[in-house]
Amino acid sequence: xxxxxxxxxxxxxxxxxxxxxxxxxxxxxxxxxxxxxxxxxxxxxxxxxxxxxxxxxxxxxxxxxxxxxxxxxxxxxxxxxxxxxxxxxxxxxxxxxxxxxxxxxxxxxxxxxxxxxxxxxxxxxxxxxxxxxxxxxxxxxxxxxxxxxxxxxxxxxxxxxxxxxxxxxxxxxxxxxxxxxxxxxxxxxxxxxxxxxxxxxxxxxxxxxxxxxxxxxxxxxxxxxxxxxxxxxxxxxxxxxxxxxxxxxxxxxxxxxxxxxxxxxxxxxx
Amino acid sequence: xxxxxxxxxxxxxxxxxxxxxxxxxxxxxxxxxxxxxxxxxxxxxxxxxxxxxxxxxxxxxxxxxxxxxxxxxxxxxxxxxxxxxxxxxxxxxxxxxxxxxxxxxxxxxxxxxxxxxxxxxxxxxxxxxxxxxxxxxxxxxxxxxxxxxxxxxxxxxxxxxxxxxxxxxxxxxxxxxxxxxxxxxxxxxxxxxxxxxxxxxxxxxxxxxxxxxxxxxxxxxxxxxxxxxxxxxxxxxxxxxxxxxxxxxxxxxxxxxxxxxxxxxxxxxxxxxxxxxxxxxxxxxxxxxxxxxxxxxxxxxxxxxxxxxxxxxxxxxxxxxxxxxxxxxxxxxxxxxxxxxxxxxxxxxxxxxxxxxxxxxxxxxxxxxxxxxxxxxxxxxxxxxxxxxxxxxxxxxxxxxxxxxxxxxxxxxxxxxxxxxxxxxxxxxxxxxxxxxxxxxxxxxxxxxxxxxxxxxxxxxxxxxxxxxxxxxxxxxxxxxxxxxxxxxxxxxxxxxxxxxxxxxxxxxxxxxxxxxxxxxxxxxxxxxxxxxxxxxxxxxxxx
Numbered sequence: 037x038x039x040x041x042x043x044x045x046x047x048x049x050x051x052x053x054x055x056x057x058x059x060x061x062x063x064x065x066x067x068x069x070x071x072x073x074x075x076x077x078x079x080x081x082x083x084x085x086x087x088x089x090x091x092x093x094x095x096x097x098x099x100x101x102x103x104x105x106x107x108x109x110x111x112x113x114x115x116x117x118x119x120x121x122x123x124x125x126x127x128x129x130x131x132x133x134x135x136x137x138x139x140x141x142x143x144x145x146x147x148x149x150x151x152x153x154x155x156x157x158x159x160x161x162x163x164x165x166x167x168x169x170x171x172x173x174x175x176x177x178x179x180x181x182x183x184x185x186x187x188x189x190x191x192x193x194x195x196x197x198x199x200x201x202x203x204x205x206x207x208x209x210x211x212x213x214x215x216x217x218x219x220x221x222x223x224x225x226x227x228x229x230x231x232x233x234x235x236x237x238x239x240x241x242x243x244x245x246x247x248x249x250x251x252x253x254x255x256x257x258x259x260x261x262x263x264x265x266x267x268x269x270x271x272x273x274x275x276x277x278x279x280x281x282x283x284x285x286x287x288x289x290x291x292x293x294x295x296x297x298x299x300x301x302x303x304x305x306x
Numbered sequence: 307x308x309x310x311x312x313x314x315x316x317x318x319x320x321x322x323x324x325x326x327x328x329x330x331x332x333x334x335x336x337x338x339x340x341x342x343x344x345x346x347x348x349x350x351x352x353x354x355x356x357x358x359x360x361x362x363x364x365x366x367x368x369x370x371x372x373x374x375x376x377x378x379x380x381x382x383x384x385x386x387x388x389x390x391x392x393x394x395x396x397x398x399x400x401x402x403x404x405x406x407x408x409x410x411x412x413x414x415x416x417x418x419x420x421x422x423x424x425x426x427x428x429x430x431x432x433x434x435x436x437x438x439x440x441x442x443x444x445x446x447x448x449x450x451x452x453x454x455x456x457x458x459x460x461x462x463x464x465x466x467x468x469x470x471x472x473x474x475x476x477x478x479x480x481x482x483x484x485x486x487x488x489x490x491x492x493x494x495x496x497x498x499x500x501x502x503x504x505x506x507x508x509x510x511x512x513x514x515x516x517x518x519x520x521x522x523x524x525x526x527x528x529x530x531x532x533x534x535x536x537x538x539x540x541x542x543x544x545x546x547x548x549x550x551x552x553x554x555x556x557x558x559x560x561x562x563x564x565x566x567x568x569x570x571x572x573x574x575x576x577x578x579x580x581x582x583x584x585x586x587x588x589x590x591x592x593x594x595x596x597x598x599x600x601x602x603x604x605x606x607x608x609x610x611x612x613x614x615x616x617x618x619x620x621x622x623x624x625x626x627x628x629x630x631x632x633x634x635x636x637x638x639x640x641x642x643x644x645x646x647x648x649x650x651x652x653x654x655x656x657x658x659x660x661x662x663x664x665x666x667x668x669x670x671x672x673x674x675x676x677x678x679x680x681x682x683x684x685x686x687x688x689x690x691x692x693x694x695x696x697x698x699x700x701x702x703x704x705x706x707x708x709x710x711x712x713x714x715x716x717x718x719x720x721x722x723x724x725x726x727x728x729x730x731x732x733x734x735x736x737x738x739x740x741x742x743x744x745x746x747x748x749x750x751x752x753x754x755x756x757x758x759x760x761x762x763x764x765x766x767x768x769x770x771x772x773x774x775x776x777x778x779x780x781x782x783x784x785x786x787x788x789x790x791x792x793x794x795x796x797x798x799x800x801x802x803x804x805x806x807x808x809x810x811x812x813x814x815x816x817x818x819x820x821x822x823x824x825x826x827x828x829x830x831x832x833x834x835x836x837x838x839x840x841x842x843x844x845x846x847x848x849x850x
Contacts (some may be wrong), residue, residue: 126719194674199738201654202633203692215689217679 038296041289048283052102055095064088064095072269081275084262090272092254094279100248101255105234108172112226113227115173116180117219121211124188131176135185138178147240154246159293163249169236175237176230177220187219194196223296228291233283239280275287319489319522320346325382327364327373327546330561338364338377340546348489348521353537353554357528357757363485363544364525364664368491369743370407371399372703385487392443405435405849406482407644407811412495414475418467424478425463432486443485450481453518457555473504477511484515495696497532501620501784502828509535509837528757530569533832534558542566542656553816554834568759569830575791578811582610582794585646586746586778587632587665591643594631601627602802609746614772614779616793616810618786624802629748633667663693666739670751671733676723682709682734683719689741708737712767729760736767746778753788765792790814798822 060078061068068089074082081090123134124243141149150171151305154162161167191197194217235255241247242256258276266273313701327339346352346602356362363759365379371391373379380621384391391399401408408431411417418427418672428450429443444463451459454477467475476496482490496512497505505510513536516523524535531541533554540557542549542565551561561567587609594602602624609615617625630636632643634654643650645664651657669675676685686705690696696704706716712733732752739747749768753761771777783789789796789810796813798805798821805821808812817827827840 082470195669195671196677197667198635199667200673202635203689203742204657204659205692213676213680218677249844 037289038293041291042292043165044282044286045290048098048102048286051095052099055098059092059095060126061092064251065092068092072145072272075271082269084272085265090258090262090275091222094276095257097253097258098166098279100252101235101280103170104168105231108169108238108249108305109176109227109231109234111169111173112176112230113125113178113180113223117184117216117223119177120181120184121215121219122187122207124185125207125215128225131200133184135180138181141174141178141209146237147244150237150241151246154198154241162246164216165202165248167243170249171241172234172237175235180230181224181227184219184223187222188215191215191218194229223305225291225295229288229296232287232291233288235283239265245298315558316800317347318345318350319350319387320344320672321383322369323383323385325365325368325384326380327361327368327427327659328378328380329364330376330378335378338546342543342546342548344369344541346490346522346524348535350430351516351523351525351537352538354524354526354543355528355530355533356388356543357759360543361502362526362528362543363494365543366494366524367409369490369524370403370405370494397701404438405486406489408455408486408488410476410479410483410491410493414479414496415467415472417479417677418475420467422466423463423468424465424467428463428482429485430482435486437486447481447485450484450515451478453515454478454481455507471504473500474507476500476508480508480512480515484521485517487519487521491520491521493523493525493527495527498527498529502830503620503788503824505532505830505841506828506837510841512536513837523663529830530558531832531836532811534777534832534834535830539701542569558832558834574664575762577769577792578615579794581809582613584611586611589628590642591645592628592631592638592643594627594636594638596627596636597703600639600802601630602638605804607797607804607807609778609780610795611745612772612776613794614781614792615795615797616781616783616789617797617799618783618789619799620784620825622801623799625760625799626750627802628799629667629750630782632664632748633791654770663742664745665748666742666744666746666750668732668739668752669748671755672728672735673723673755675735676731676738678723681720681722682726685723685734686737686741689738693742704741707738711740711771712737724733725759728756729763731755732760732764733767736764736771740771741773744777746780748782751784752781752784754783754785768792782808786826798825 040087065088065280065296067087068085069076069079071083071085072089074078076082079089079091081094084090101263119134122168125129144152153171153174154167157167197210202213205213236249238254239256239259240255243256243260245260247257259273259280262272262276322342322344325339325342325344326337328335329338329379342365344352344365353361354532354828356368364374367374368384371384371386376516378758378802379392382392386402389402391402418424425447426443428447429440433437433440438446447463448460451462456462462470462474470478480496480828493512497508500508525533527533537554539551539553541551542557542563543680544565550557550561552562561570585608589607591607592602593600600667605628606685609616617628620623627636634650634652634657637652643652645661650661672674683702683705686708687701690701690704699797709715709718714730714733718726718730723734727756753764756764765788772779781789781793781819793810794811795808797807798813800821806819813822814826829841830836
């Protein structure tokens with residue numbers, strides 16, 4: 037399964053990197069065929085209502101989905117693990133406050149939270165890719181914060197952290213030197229799993245019309261745009277949906293294998 | 307051996323031949339037991355001795371025909387009462403385990419189900435084997451509790467496991483083992499987790515009851531003095547092989563093999579006591595508490611410079627808490643601590659770097675005291691960089707110097723903790739403490755997680771370092787033998803109070819206060835008659 041995931045993911049990455057150079061049409065180019073052609077040898081995924089080539093659009097959109105997923109999750113990971121570790125180490129009311137705040141954020145359904153953030157950001161930012169990444173980070177950060185906190189609690193109780201405290205090391209130094217290396221495995225797995233679901237999140241924003249500004253071919257917004265034509269030319273919708281689902285499935289297969297691999301290697305060290 | 311047993315056809319209860327067992331770890335199979343023979347007569351007690359990892363527990367379990375998960379019996383036969391346990395099914399084995407073989411584990415607390423009353427657990431196997439009605443079995447259990455000298459024997463069974471003490475639980479587990487009147491009981495380090503004073507009670511109980519029912523037993527332990535009280539014969543194993551087997555008296559007074567002799571000689575380490583006029587650290591009227599529960603009461607101690615002060619006491623006596631107070635991890639609620647004539651702030655954060663540098667600490671478990679993700683070089687190098695600001699070549703030079711001091715060399719520089727043995731890890735911890743150039747090192751049970759021979763090495767090293775560098779030690783331990791070996795001064799603690807303090811010769815020689823007497827007399831000695839004599843002495847005292 038790990039290998040299957042790896043192969044599909046590699047194809048996705050290859051398309052994301054090289055796609056824009058060999059895609060048959062530009063994503064905004066109209067008249068690539070008659071509107072709503074359906075599947076044919078020139079337009080693999082058919083054409084949309086404006087006569088744009090859907091396959092080319094999917095290929096062009098690929099790099100954006102992948103890079104936003106990774107970038108957004110990464111910001112979430114940095115913020116989340118920083119707050120989580122600090123709150124675990126300092127403890128007391130700081131821990132209490134950070135964790136209650138996290139819980140408040142987690143209690144809001146993630147889509148609602150993301151949409152709220154996009155609305156609050158205002159019209160100027162809305163539709164910008166960076167906003168998507170920040171929204172993903174906002175959704176993930178409190179969840180990652182909790183995981184990193186509980187992973188760190190165990191470590192913070194250990195004698196080598198006490199030794200460092202007795203030495204007079206600062207909180208940041210202890211977190212950086214003693215704690216972080218010991219939870220890096222957990223955090224890497226966490227990153228991989230979260231990154232695997234990020235495309236769905238970004239796709240959902242797009243589908244609800246809060247995604248990247250058109251005419252950029254964001255997969256979620258494409259699925260939404262072509263929804264009315266599902267009975268006339270099914271492939272127009274299925275194409276981008278297939279791209280999205282295969283990306284998510286392959287990412288998950290891959291990360292699951294990765295998690296298992298890291299899990300065993302961590303045990304050996306223990 | 308009683309006469310009616312010799313009349314039986316087979317005098318031999320258990321015969322294990324050429325046992326080989328492999329264990330699975332780190333992705334491959336290792337040999338744990340490499341061909342051991344074992345023979346046990348009815349009513350006989352065999353002591354199985356070895357260091358951790360010698361394979362003694364595995365061997366004990368194999369005597370039941372059981373291999374724990376991850377272990378596999380490769381070859382050999384286990385004939386128990388005429389039946390080869392290697393050739394029968396698990397269901398048949400379970401039938402034998404139910405009534406004929408019992409097992410007493412090291413941690414009684416982990417072996418009882420916390421949700422059931424003790425008496426129901428005591429009679430469970432006898433009940434399942436239908437050896438009697440529930441009422442008769444319960445009466446029998448109460449009888450057993452009585453024999454084991456448990457308090458209020460007719461009611462204690464109605465309690466749940468958490469409502470009795472560790473020593474009582476261990477005795478109830480012995481009752482549970484004996485309840486179906488098995489032919490063989492396997493004791494797997496039954497007193498290792500207990501304090502010395504409790505250990506005496508449990509040892510007495512076990513010894514009396516196996517004698518009373520003439521049960522054969524295999525007694526597994528790493529403590530020779532303990533096994534000397536219990537066993538008819540002793541088998542020493544190492545690296546999964548037999549080193550030597552002989553009757554107890556012969557083994558104690560005339561061991562044949564070098565390895566066995568070395569086990570015996572560990573406690574021979576001694577040091578003449580020395581006085582010091584200079585006080586490095588003084589504690590005055592220290593009180594301390596965890597939240598609202600007070601754990602230290604009015605502790606005043608003077609720590610002599612360049613000497614070793616041992617703090618002894620049982621678990622819960624407050625000796626580790628005292629270490630926390632000295633280091634500032636747990637600020638005292640009352641009293642003051644002075645380093646020479648300067649007062650130390652109760653809180654760790656309020657002390658300056660220099661004050662932190664001079665007091666270092668070494669912990670009990672070397673496994674958890676060093677970061678598994680750092681190399682030896684990083685572990686030892688950090689304090690050098692932190693306190694003395696040395697970097698790169700200078701730091702490296704100092705790390706190697708320290709490694710040499712702890713009798714390791716530079717090939718260890720880039721090793722991770724999992725590539726080191728327990729003793730080596732503890733040495734690394736010592737080097738890390740030395741890296742700060744401290745004046746005082748607090749050693750909190752630093753040898754109790756290690757095997758005897760390795761203990762000796764660590765203690766010798768600490769003594770050598772004291773001689774060369776003039777470091778002061780506060781040595782926290784429950785092991786009187788260690789105290790005897792290395793201390794100059796001794797503080798005896800019990801329930802958060804100092805019972806007695808003074809020079810070694812003064813504390814370890816009579817007259818003793820009551821508690822010190824109890825503590826000292828409870829330490830097992832290498833004399834097979836020690837327990838018997840101790841009990842006679844104590845009952846005489848009671849009568850008088």
